[in-house]
Amino acid sequence: MPTHADFTRAFRAGLFTGTLPPGTTAQAPDEATQRFAVYRNNVAHSLTRALARRFPVVERLVGVEFFTAMARLYIEAYPPASPRLFLWGEGFARFLQGFPPVRSLPYLPDVSRLEWQRGIAYHAADMPSVTPADLALAAADPARFKLVLHPSVGLIRSRHAVVTIWQANQPGAVQTGPLRADRAEDALILRDRADQVPVIALSPGEAGFQSALMRGETLLEAATRAEGADPARLLSLLMRAGAITGIAQQG
Amino acid sequence: MPLPNAPGLGFKPEHFAAIRDTRPQLGFFEVHAENYMGAGGPPHRQLTALRQDYGLSLHGVGLSIGGPDRPDAGHLARLRDLITRYQPASFSEHLAWSSHETDYLNDLLPLPYTAETLQLVCDHVDEVQATLGCRLLLENPSTYVLFAQSTLAETEFLAEIARRTGCGLLLDVNNVFVSCTNHRTDPQDWLAAFPLAAVGEVHLGGHATEALPSGPLLIDDHGSPVADPVWELYSRTIARAGALPTLIEWDNDVPEFSILLAEAARAAAILTQAEMRHAHAC
Known part of the structure; x- marks a missing residue:
């Protein structure tokens, strides 16, 4: 048997x-x-x-x-x-x-990466965010400080229009004509204070800045990757979402 | 504190707002443990809020107690953490297996009922109860096939596990009806042979019906209202055993919350009747 x-x-x-x-x-x-x-x-x-x-x-x-x-x-x-x-x-x-x-x-793998990252963000650990005053202090001495980001934060950099494709395929999305899939787009994913997991389009400069922050570069180093984009818009977006959970000193 | 002898509902996140806003009178909510094994986010926030107002039944689907291997240590540790964090009134699992070596198959798969599998399941239940520090309720399965090597009846098998390990049983009345119909036996006989005194919770759910040459094949799909013959079996069981914590399960094609409340109300009427009869008899 x-x-x-x-x-x-x-x-x-x-x-x-x-x-x-x-x-x-x-x-x-x-x-x-x-x-x-x-x-x-x-x-x-x-x-x-x-x-x-x-x-x-x-x-x-x-x-x-x-x-x-x-x-x-x-x-x-x-x-x-x-x-x-x-x-x-x-x-x-x-x-x-x-x-x-x-x-x-050809855009399908990156669309799936974006969806995977949204699931990660949904289940990521809860962390309290820093206060605007904490961030202001760090911004005043950008060569010294780097940011600790919420574990839900992810960045998808794609040669395809992943944000546009994702948005156009949400329930209830209105089609406004054909979309161009072969345009590079960068997507910031995070879980915000209202527990939503939005897909946020970043300009190439903002994505460069975001990517540098995620690698642990100082605010000053990261700003040099912004290619003319204003890091302040992204910082205030991250702050509003509760995605900055710590300020660390360089070294 | 054990679950109250009242109806409970399986918690579905899409009903969270309705529950928070209307705070319906229910004995408890039941959740699948595996859905709360992430680090954080909305699942834990919702369960924390729910736990403030209701008793909780933690129901596992992934321990694979009926498999050949010992329960996964990591999975047990995560269950222990959930139990510590949410202090459920009850923890239950299935007489089934769902993992094979490193693969998780996401279904409750059947086992032959033999001396070998009885010993394996008892060893696994012992280990689970020792690690979690609580009594486990083991649920009878819906089955679609029989195994020639089985030497014990399902009711005997379950009764022996409860006797040897001290675990409780979760009586799924729909599963009894589904399995007995599928194997062309009488669910009343099954219930007459089942140790009702060990039951800590009852499950009720819907099933789908397919046709085979020999008659109907019922499939436990938790996707419809509880069927009338299952209500009938439930009534008879409660009349015999007295009131028991009773869960309405509806996991697929989940309807509006009011539909689930109506099913719970139907169970409540049967439980109240049993309690009145019991009071009268005293």
Whole structure:
């Protein structure tokens, strides 16, 4: 008789191959295959929906039917490694990059990165923000201070119009004519004080400044990456959102 | 403090505003533990707010107690942290497995009922209860197939786990109806063989119906109202066992909050009737 470890291994394999695990039967034994299919469907359907909840714009861009077929392949190759399903899908962008049927949608991997980062932001730890006075002190001596940002803060720099594409594919978005996907856009993601996770378009200079802040450069160093953009707009946006959680001294 | 002998609802984030604004009279809310294992953000803020007004039942779907391997130490530690933080009145899990080696399959998968699996499940329940420092309620599954190697009836299997480990049981009446219908047996017989005295909570939910040549195949999908025959089984069970904490589960195609409240009210009427009868008998 197979051990329970043998049984579960065969069951796990059968979820994808359809081969019945040892001993599988039913009151009417010839129905065993159809009945086992309930488990196969439950696993495939529940994981597909979990992936779609995480990447709703990707699903919208390729269509539900295509997404479902693609998700089956992803699930089989990269099933979740934990019951914490919000940690599943980090490799989806890389999967999309190497998936020939979506080659005609070159922006898709970056759109998925943006959606992944929004999920990270949603579940990120809570941290109190600094006061405007703290920030003013740091800004008065920018060579000395760098900022500590909220763990929800992320930056997606793309050669594609990821912000425009994301916004145009939100529920209730109004289409205002064709959009150009081949324009570079940078997206700042964070969870704000109202627990919303907006996607904020940054100019290239602002994205350079933001990227430098995230690398831990001082305010002065970071400002040199702003390419003429005004760092003050971004700093006040971060401040309003509660995204600056500490001021650290250089060195 | 245990869960009150009153109806509770599965908490859905889309109902948070309705609950906060109307503060409905309910015995408790139940949440899936795994949804609250992130570091922070809205899930924890909502659960904290809910916890101020209501009792909490923490319901796990990811421990894989029915698998061959010991429960994952990291997962147990996260459960322990949640229990410390939110002080739930009850923690429950399933007689099923959902992980295989490093893969999480996101479904409650079945096991043969044998001496080997009985020992494995008892060992796992012992470890869970020792690590979490609380009594676990173990839920009976919905099943779609049988296994030729099974040597114990499901009711025997569950009763023996409760006896050996001291754990409680979570009686899902819909699962009883689904499994018995699927295996062409009588749910009344199942309930007559089940140790009602060990039950700490009851679950009620909806199911879908498909057709097989031999008759209906019911699928536990938590996507519709509780079916009439399940209400009937529930009434009979409560008449026998007395009032019990009773959860309405509705996880897919989640309706407006008022629909869930109406289901809870239906359970409340049955519980009140049982309590009146009990008072009268005394």
